[in-house]
Amino acid sequence: MNQPEQIHEIGPMPTSAEMRALPRIGRILIEDGAITLDQLHVALRRQTASSERLLLGELLLNMKLVDTTTMLKAVARSLEIHFIADPSEGADAAVMKLLPEAMRREHRIVPLRLEQDTLVVATADPQNDHVRELAQRECGKRVRFVASPGDSLDAMLSNVVTEGAVQEKAQEIVNEMLDESRGGNYTLQEKQIDEMMGGSDSDDMGPVVKLVNFAICSAVEEGASDIHIEPDDGKMRVRFRIDGVLSNRMSPPWRMNAAISSRIKIMAHMDISERRIPQDGEISVRVNGRPIDLRVSTLPGKFGEKIVMRIVDSSGAQLGLEKLGFRSTMLDKFQKVIEQPYGIILVTGPTGSGKSTTLYSVLNNFDRTTINVSTVEDPVESNIEGVHQAQINPKAGFTFASALRSLLRQDPDVIMVGEIRDSETAQIAVQAALTGHVVLSTLHTNDAPSAITRLGNLGVENFLIAASLRGVLAQRLVRRICSSCAVARALDESQKTAMGIYAYQPGTPMKGVGCRKCRETGLKGRLGLYELMVPDEKMNDLLCGTCDPALIRNLLREQGFESLWDDGMQKVLTGMTTPEEVHDACRH
CATH class of the missing domain: 3.30.450.90 (Beta-Lactamase)
Structure with a gap:
């Protein structure tokens, strides 16, 4: 019985004479450290013995000695053409029409840009001269191939229409x-x-x-x-x-x-x-x-x-808290708040600031197989597995307050109230928090400290706020810098002074220059800005006394409280968003 050939993982570097005798693609892979000389010799012997006339590259892929991206890079080097990992960066959508859609999909090619009278086309098969000739005849221009991974091309070909x-x-x-x-x-x-x-x-x-x-x-x-x-x-x-x-x-x-x-x-x-x-x-x-x-x-x-x-x-309701844009220190602090055995946790901000998404993410954080989680919403925005969700119907008399009363007879562990809008709902929510339940809800306030004033305006006594409130998270949404076209951004001294940038950890601000993925805006997607207020013994003493908002804010500043602006500036300095986005969000 023939023993299988052993493929050594390491070996000495071949001499110059040995390298010159090797096929060009094999020589490049060895120079790149992708394979060893022994591995190449085994592949060459198999190629000679095979009746299938496999190309050396195909054989190396079949033997799993290299992956497709490594091989494509080596092929690009052998042909002396560029390898572009993400062809969508810098692609000109206007030149796409120079080749018919059917041709682009059939041959897996994507026109990227015009360079004088030459059409630059990305392909996963840059050695295919037949396809290049077809493309040249179709567009009436010289075609130059660049190599790109097939999955990147597929993403562009199936991407959303512009x-x-x-x-x-x-x-x-x-x-x-x-x-x-x-x-x-x-x-x-x-x-x-x-x-x-x-x-x-x-x-x-x-x-x-x-x-x-x-x-x-x-x-x-x-x-x-x-x-x-x-x-x-x-x-x-x-x-x-x-x-x-x-x-x-x-x-x-x-x-x-x-x-x-x-x-x-x-x-x-x-x-x-x-x-x-x-x-x-x-x-x-x-x-x-x-x-x-x-x-x-x-x-x-x-x-x-x-x-x-x-x-x-509905997929938005499945987001974990780590996907919402929390910095790690803020996320750890918020996780400790929601792990409290009872009490009320509030999320505040204007309409459209992502409060519902945050609450749904908090609900997903609970082990719903061992506790009873229920919500009262207007309306139910997304379905969450393992959660009983009730939608209020004020015309039928089923309000937040009446729903909350009924829910408290359902043996709940965690209750989410879509919004505290009136005094009755506020009173019941606080009582529920004081009787061993975790209560989650939202308020329309501009910042976290204002939630205390708002609860007071709704008729909740100061000592009840102190006894029940576990944390207030205020938030805004800002647009992210597009990761596909982000470049470093220099800020002048006046901008740094206006931002108070010297008060924060040094970092590298970024900006998006605009590309196809972000529709030339330089911004794509959104993330949250957050400030988290966690009442401690000193604050509770203030709440049980005069409950002066100014005194509360002074105490928070003394304790190093990070505001929405502070969180935003940290995210500017880590290249996540822009100063303009933070400024616009924090004006509200």
Whole structure:
């Protein structure tokens, strides 16, 4: 029986003469330290003995001596071309159209940029001269390959369409609507719309259905939080709110407003004939297999009904606290607060500051198999496994206060109240916290210390606040610097002075120069700014006395309390966000 050839992991460096005798790709891999001479000799013997005529690179991959990225780098060196790990960086979306989409997908190639009369194209197979010749004939220009990993190319090829492509596709659908309307009034009744759309699963959907579906899918894929459909004087616009900023995406003709409005009302189970009063509804859809809920609100106006659809993605409720942008010291401190056996924990901030996401992340932090976790919300924003979630219905008399009373008879361990809005709810929440329950809720205050004043204004006695309050987390959301186009940023002395930058740990501020991934904004995604107030014995003494807000703030400063601004500046100096974002967030 033949013994398998042993592949040695180490060996002496080959001599110059030995190196010159080796295949170029093997020589490069040895120079890079990817393989040894012994390993290459084994591969060459197998190549000679094989009847399959495998290329040396394929054989080394099959033997698992190198990975695909290492091999591609070596191939790029052998061809004397560039290797680009992330081809999306610096890619020019405008040149993408120089090669047809079918060709790009079939041959796994991505046009990146034009350099004079040469089209630079990323490929995972840079040795394929046939594909390069096809591309040259198609675009009428010289094509130069650069090597990029296949998964990076796949991500670009399947990536969300750009803003221009969204508008282009929307315009195609609008043109179809115009053709079908034949210049007439496009105000349709429910029966006509049903006939036109043919059901959401039909392959022959009408253009109104296509436009609405396209708007929803595009918004979800782009990570939008809201869709705004706004009629104006003789025109319409569709805007997406992405990372807190509204931007225009589509401009259907104004006369399409009634048809689009009726389609959305049908989906949201609203009365399509009622245009005089506001309506609310919900839509549940699946986008690329993801369950998405949309909360729909209509508002009559001078030029027609404005519609806003809030996108609720259940995956947001599954975020852990570590994904929200806490610095490690702040996260450790907050973890200790939520591990308290009883008491009330408040999250404060203006609307849209991420309070609900933080509360859901806290709920996910609990072991829900051994304790009873219940919520009272308005509305239930995301489903959480193992949590009983109740939605209030004020019209039926089911308010936060009445729901909380009933919930206390359900043997709860942890209670989340969506918002403390009135005195009755505040009183019950504090009593629940004092009787052995962990109570989580939100308040609308600008900072953490103001939560104490707000509870007092709601009629909660100072000594009860001192006995029940375990912590207050105030927060804001700011946009992140895009990691794909981030570069170091120099700050002048006036900026450093204005920021008070010398009071913080030194670091390197960054900025995004703009790329395709961030739609040339330099910013992509959001993170939280936080300040955490944890009452101690000294503060409780103040609470039981005069409860003067100024004295509380002075005490916090003496104790080294880190404000929202402080947290923001630390994140500027670690390259996570910009001074402008922090300034705008902390003005509120």
